[in-house]
Amino acid sequence: MNNFDLNKYFLEHNLKPTPQRLTIAEYLLNTTSHPTAEEIYQAVAKKLPMPISLATVYNSLDILVKVGIIKEVFTEPNKVRYDKNITNHHHFVNMQTGEIIDVEPYELLSEQLVENYLLKNPKQKFKISNYHITFYGELVE
Amino acid sequence: MNNFDLNKYFLEHNLKPTPQRLTIAEYLLNTTSHPTAEEIYQAVAKKLPMPISLATVYNSLDILVKVGIIKEVFTEPNKVRYDKNITNHHHFVNMQTGEIIDVEPYELLSEQLVENYLLKNPKQKFKISNYHITFYGELVE
C-alpha cells in the first residue's frame, strides 16, 4: 500500500489524512518489524517537518487499530507492538534476539483447530471469532 | 498440589518456604482464574498474619515462574497474568467479560502445526521450542 492509497484509505474511513497520521501509517506499512509506540515516535519525528508528540503517536495508533489498518501484538510483558500485517497470521518470537517474525496461517488446519477445541471443551461452548498463535524458539541456518 | 506438597516442592528446588511464598503459591494453585500481581497481592494480604509488600509479590512470582510452578500469560496490553497450569495448554479469552479460560492442547494437531510452519516458511528455519494459542470469542449456552 503506497502513500496515495493511504490518503484514499483515510478518506474512505472518515479519517482526516493529517501529516502525522499519514507518516505513522506509512512508516508501519514500510517495515517488516513490529515496532513499539516509542520506536514509531522516534522514526516519525525524524521524517516530519514539524514536531510531533508521543500523545499523537498513541492517538493515531489507536485510530489505525480501530479502522483495521494495523494490529496490536502482545508477545512480551508490558509492551505493545504494532503490526502492519492485518491478514490473519501468527508470530514467531526469536528467543535469542527478541525479533518477531510473521508466519503465514494454514487455513485447513485452522478449521480443524477450532473444531477440535469445540469438541474438547464440551462444558463451555465457545464461539471462536479468531485466534493467534505465538511460536517461541530460535532460528537455525 | 496441596500445602504439604508445596513445602516439599520448595525445598526440592532450593527455595525457602517462607509464609509469603507459600501463601502466594497456594493461592494460585487454588484458583482457576488468571490473576494479576495486584489481585494476588490483595488476596494474599488478607490471608497472611503479617503484612506483605507488593515487591514481595513480584519477587515471589518471578521465582515461581523461574522454577516452573506457574506461568505468565500475555493476552492483554500492559498486563501480566499468572497461571497455575504449567502443563502445555492454551487460552480462550471471552471478549465480553475478559475472562480467560484454559483450553487443553491437542498433541496430534501440535505436531502438524509445528511441521506446517516449518514447511510454510522455508526461507528461515525455525527451531520451535513451544507455542501458545490465544483464542478470542464468546461463550454461548
Add this chain to the structure above:
DNA sequence: ATATGATTTAGAATTATTCTAATTATAGAA
C-alpha cells in the same frame, strides 16, 4: 474573514513494575 469542531500539543497523572537500601527472618554452626 470567522466560527466550529477535530487534531495536536506539552506536560501532568496513572498504572504496572523494578530498584534500592535498610530491616528482619531463617538455617546452620558454635
Add this chain to the structure above:
DNA sequence: TTCTATAATTAGAATAATTCTAAATCATAT
C-alpha cells in the same frame, strides 16, 4: 540455645509505558 551469615522482605523511590487534560492550532464550511 545463641550467634552469624545469608537470604528474604520491606517501604518507598524510581522507571517505563500509557493515558489524560486543557490549551493551542488547524481545516473546513459558512
